[in-house]
Amino acid sequence: MRRSQMLLPTLREDPKDAEITSHILMMRAGIIRKLDAGLYTFLPLGHRVLLKVIQIIREEMNRAGAQELLPPILIPASLWRESGRYEVMGKEMMRLQDRHENDMVLGPTHEEVFTHIVRENVQSYRDLPLNLYQINTKFRDEIRPRYGVMRCREFIMKDAYSFDLDEAGLEKNYQAMREAYRRIFARCGLEVIPVEADTGNMGGSNSEEFMVPSSVGEETIVHCHSCGYVANVERAEAKRELSSSSEEMLALEEIATPNVRTIEELVDFLGVSPQRFIKSLVYRTEHEIVMVLIRGDFMVNETKLKHVLNCIELEPATEEEVFQVTGAPIGFVSPVNLKKKIRIIADESVIGMRNAISGANKKDYHLKNMNPMRDFTWDRVADIHQVQEGEKCPRCSQSLKSYKGIEVGHIFKLGYKYTQAMNVRVLDKNGQSIPPIMGCYGIGVGRTIASVIEQNHDEHGIIWPMSIAPFHGIVIPVNMSDPAVVKAAEAIYTTLSARFEILLDDRDERPGVKFKDADLIGVPIRITVGKSFTEEGKVEFKLRRSEDKHLVALDDVEKFFEAWYEKEMAPYRV
Ligand SMILES: Nc1ncnc2c1ncn2[C@@H]1O[C@H](COP(=O)(O)OP(=O)(O)OP(=O)(O)O)[C@@H](O)[C@H]1O
Ligand SMILES: [Mg+2]
Ligand SMILES: [Zn+2]
Known part of the structure; x- marks a missing residue:
């Protein structure tokens, strides 16, 4: 080309x-x-x-x-209705109608x-x-x-x-x-x-x-x-050391926490560690409003939670929805004394806790000494916890990265x-x-x-693996006004093109522009017809991925190119 x-x-x-x-x-x-x-x-x-x-x-x-x-990519909606996914797929699926007003889909998957x-x-x-x-x-x-x-x-x-x-x-x-x-x-x-x-x-x-x-x-x-x-x-998953404390259960106690809502704020305000808290979160799915409990230092993994709840949509409930089921604003809720009966899903981390802290279901108040089973129960225990770096491997207990x-x-x-x-x-x-x-x-x-x-580039541009490079080689005549240079470049281009994919940079541009472009587009083998050609009849071979240069006589160009091509291809022949 x-x-x-x-x-x-x-x-x-x-x-x-x-x-x-x-x-x-x-x-x-x-x-x-x-x-x-x-x-x-x-x-x-x-x-x-x-x-x-x-x-x-x-x-x-x-x-x-x-x-x-x-197959076609335009698909009748009837097939999606059969599988039950027409409703489920949401807005990522492109829906349209044909001229007969049949519902159709542009296939997101087949x-x-x-x-x-x-x-x-x-x-x-x-x-x-x-x-x-x-x-x-x-x-x-x-x-x-x-x-x-x-x-x-x-x-x-x-x-x-x-x-x-x-x-x-x-x-x-x-x-x-x-x-x-x-x-x-x-x-x-x-x-x-x-x-x-x-x-x-x-x-x-x-x-x-x-x-x-x-x-x-x-x-x-x-x-x-x-x-x-x-x-x-x-x-x-992570191997978790879940608390099963033998601490004596203390009496439930209300504490005033004006405007203190998040675990971080509570940690500061009360001066206790996040492990003492139960995070009580209210979610809305397409089926229900549900409360989810997890230890204060853990985060909920929404993918796991979706499976547990068997739902497609999962959103934090609105302020109003939270108020309706708990009687309190977000930040002050817990499973104790809920206003309305909803399902409660407890992460494994919550079950063994003793004298924990969570919301009082009352604005600006939390409860101290909350104990699972004694003060509240749940509908299901599950692993809904998001693994974090530093936790233990589920197989060998070493630290996870x-x-x-x-x-x-x-x-x-x-x-x-x-x-x-x-x-x-x-x-x-x-x-x-x-x-x-x-x-x-x-x-x-x-x-x-x-x-x-992402894996193959430097500051100058792309470095294509030979196997998927747009061209195997690029031929650069540095001076288009020198007929001998042009003639040699053309000859190399013609010979190599019979067996390889070659780009000939035949533009009337400065050499610097051509070299920069060659580096940018990342063609693996570069052949320059320039000064050494004029002086000693040799062209310069260079790989995009290294700085080494080789001078090659015109007669040897094809053999040399073949050898380099084979060497560059070798890692990708598996
Ligand atoms: N929007 C996209 N643009 C380009 N490629 C995509 C896109 N979505 C998916 N792919 C590619 O299609 C492959 C198979 O699709 P699959 O449905 O498994 O992806 P996905 O799980 O939706 O991906 P993602 O989580 O990145 O959205 C993916 O591994 C990815 O290489
Ligand atoms: Mg996707
Ligand atoms: Zn391991």
Whole structure:
């Protein structure tokens, strides 16, 4: 490709609305352009990378035995009503109507569609197992699209759905996908860590997210150095030493705490440690108003709480709702003497507490010496606690650490949720009609590319891994008005282009501009036709990722390029 003919608008300055490195560099290197919030065009340079990542994904999915197909992204709402998700999905799902006023959906995910395809086309155990995938556009109307293609509204996802006769089959497909993901990310030059993820109501290690450790990640990963335990904080557990004090129970006592509401304020005001407090929180779900109790030094994990409450929406109750059930403003409530009967969920940390402090359900008052069982009870005890750094590993009791990560992929044992809801049946070997068991497996293509840039760049620009670089090499004639230089550059370009992907920077620009651009767009091998060519007939080879330079005679250029290409490709051939 000739640079002079390419739509490759590089920028000298960082764009104002880009906050993270990958977003800045994707804009500056002319990889993407914004159309609207969360909507991006992949320009020609970016499109080349996109196609390479897609090709790697495709090869590895096929190697793992999955089959590619291409369903529509415009989906009739009736399928979503069948699965029960039409109401559940909320505003992230883009809804629209066709000209006949049929409700339609722009697919945010495709469980319903793939389940329907299998329902229509699969009859018996002979047709299974199946693992079907697409590489297709997804639409999610994210509340806060940000960081360029990391979190956008329209993006390309590879999503696969497996169908098996039994759990053993599902386990096999799941493990095959796990291995395929390991290979895909390794081939893209991306270091990822599989992390135990939240599974909704499935439990067990039935879901893993592939995380790229990064300070710009939106996920928090809890990790034990000692035994290797690693989990998304949404589901992470910790070994907790829960108080089961043998302290004598004292008489309940009201204390005046004018305008003192939060645990921190109470700690200051009363001079006691946060462990002595019971945090009493009132939430609203789509089903109920509920009170949640946890020890004062802990935080509630809302993902865990949602599972316990079996709800989709979870919000702190309003001042008015709190007043209605407790008779007190927020900050002064507790489970003792509630005005109205509501469900109470107690974290494990609360049960063994003695002579605790919490609200009096009366403005400007708290209660001292509150004792579980004696003064209040609960409807359910559960682990709803958010693990924090420094707590103990649930497996080996060593201290837990946490770090941030970007989720690039997700594998999930779905179970029978969709095949049952949508009434999919196949005949098993004994002629019994049974629903198949499903798994689903997603990779965000754009997010993968952005993550590669987060991991592979320097102050000058992107450093592409050879496997997904938009070009293998770039040829820079430093002086376009010297016919000998131009002729040599053209010859190299023509020869190498027969076997490799080469960009020829044939613009009439100053050498400094060309070098800066080459570094910015991150092409792995640079060949400069300049001073050493004029003086001794040699061109200069340089890798983007190192400072070493090699002078090579014209006749040896092809051989030399091949050797460097092979060496640079080697780490990504897994
Ligand atoms: N808004 C988005 N923009 C770009 N890629 C996305 C977006 N949402 C999800 N992805 C990608 O699709 C993959 C599979 O989708 P999945 O439904 O598991 O994501 P998710 O759990 O909604 O992700 P997140 O928690 O980041 O919103 C993710 O691992 C991610 O790589
Ligand atoms: Mg999401
Ligand atoms: Zn451990």
